[in-house]
Amino acid sequence: MKKFEFTFKALGTICNIVVIWENKNGLNLLINQCYKKIITFENEFSRFKNDSALSILNQKKEMEVSDEFLSLIDKCRFIYTTTSGYFNPLIDVRTIWYSHSFDTQIFEKQDIWENLIFTNIKNYGNLIKLESNMNIDFWSIAKWYLSEKISQFLSEKWWKNNFVNLWWDIYVSWYNLEWEKWKISIESPFWENTPVYICELTNSSISTSGSYLRKWEIDGKKYHHLRNPFSNETEKELVSVSIIHPYWYMTDALATACFAMWKQKAIDFCEKNAITYLLILKNWEIIQNIK
Numbered sequence: 001m002k003k004f005e006f007t008f009k010a011l012g013t014i015c016n017i018v019v020i021w022e023n024k025n026g027l028n029l030l031i032n033q034c035y036k037k038i039i040t041f042e043n044e045f046s047r048f049k050n051d052s053a054l055s056i057l058n059q060k061k062e063m064e065v066s067d068e069f070l071s072l073i074d075k076c077r078f079i080y081t082t083t084s085g086y087f088n089p090l091i092d093v094r095t096i097w098y099s100h101s102f103d104t105q106i107f108e109k110q111d112i113w114e115n116l117i118f119t120n121i122k123n124y125g126n127l128i129k130l131e132s133n134m135n136i137d138f139w140s141i142a143k144w145y146l147s148e149k150i151s152q153f154l155s156e157k158w159w160k161n162n163f164v165n166l167w168w169d170i171y172v173s174w175y176n177l178e179w180e181k182w183k184i185s186i187e188s189p190f191w192e193n194t195p196v197y198i199c200e201l202t203n204s205s206i207s208t209s210g211s212y213l214r215k216w217e218i219d220g221k222k223y224h225h226l227r228n229p230f231s232n233e234t235e236k237e238l239v240s241v242s243i244i245h246p247y248w249y250m251t252d253a254l255a256t257a258c259f260a261m262w263k264q265k266a267i268d269f270c271e272k273n274a275i276t277y278l279l280i281l282k283n284w285e286i287i288q289n290i291k
Contacts, residue, residue: 001161003177006031010038011143012048013167019154020161020177030157034150038166041146044069045138054136061130070126072138072145075249079141079257080118083269087257088229090116092135116229141253143169148205148249169252171205186278189239196286197278199244207251208242209259228260237263240280243270244290263287 004024006017017034019027044053044066057063065073079087092114115133122129130136147164151171154162161174163182172182181202185195199206243255254275258266263279267287270277278288 001177001179008035010035011042011046011146011166015167016163016165017150017154018163019159020175021159027159030154030159034153037150037153038146041142041149045072045142047135047137047139054138057128057130058135061132061134063128064126065128067126070123070128072141073121073123073128075145076138076141076253077118077121079250079253082273083254083257083261085116085118085229086260087253088116088118089136089138089141090114090118090134091137091229141249143167143252145249147171168208169205170207172201173203175202186240186242189280190284196280197242197288197290199290201244204244204246205251206242206244207255208240209252209255228262237281237283238266238279239282240278241266242278244276 001020001022002024004019004021004027006019008015015038017031021027043049043051046052047054047058049055053063053065053069057065076087076089080089092112112135113133114135115131117131120131121134121136143166147166147169148171151162151164151173154160154164155173161176163173163176164171168187170184172184176182181200184199184201184206186197186199186206186208188194188196238259241255241259243251243258245251245254258269258277258279261269263281266277266279269275270289276290278286278290280286
């Protein structure tokens with residue numbers, strides 16, 4: 001067996017796909033198909049593209065959507081309920097200057113009133129109806145949904161030993177080159193090139209949300225992209241939240257929700273719901289229940 005690795009830029013970030021197989025025959029074509037799937041997905045669900053289905057729905061408030069779009073809505077509804085609203089894709093980060101793709105470093109604050117009552121979104125078959133002042137942003141769930149979709153696509157083509165990483169929204173299938181579980185490093189927010197923990201995973205997902213990467217400062221005030229839907233105050237103890245879960249739609253959304261909950265509520269939530277987690281605090285303390 002050999003290891004074949006492919007890296008390219010999409011979704012405003014770096015995408016990495018690793019496949020373990022005997023040879024590379026046909027693999028380049030398959031990876032190109034993966035790339036096309038990622039671009040198609042971005043064109044449908046990016047809030048930064050004015051002609052995406054997501055942007056058009058947010059503008060018109062009523063639209064027939066694809067089955068995939070409807071599936072994301074359904075998964076969001078489930079996680080919104082499970083987390084008592086701490087995961088909420090109606091949070092509008094344009095109110096805290098995050099109005100452009102982060103890599104542009106253009107920050108413009110928009111005065112927007114948010115309607116955050118996610119349960120008021122209606123669908124009649126594939127027809128979605130939003131209320132006034134509702135704007136959906138799937139990015140707390142979409143990249144992980146996509147990473148599993150790409151991994152599943154590869155597996156269906158018999159390339160079952162694969163690793164898909166869309167900016168630390170990771171799905172791993174089967175085994176690595178040594179025919180062991182994939183080893184996933186959780187990076188430190190405080191120093192480079194030294195992981196704080198190495199997980200061993202198969203047929204599972206891991207996502208990390210943190211305030212240490214996508215952050216900015218305007219007029220002396222510091223911001224990051226993870227908001228509490230119930231408070232204008234930002235988390236002061238947590239720096240990073242990693243969630244491990246077998247179900248594809250849970251990890252990124254739960255990591256986002258747990259960060260919004262703040263430390264103790266996040267710990268209580270994960271323990272109550274048997275969710276595997278690793279929290280990194282501002283004082284460098286690590287709290288985890290990984291077995």
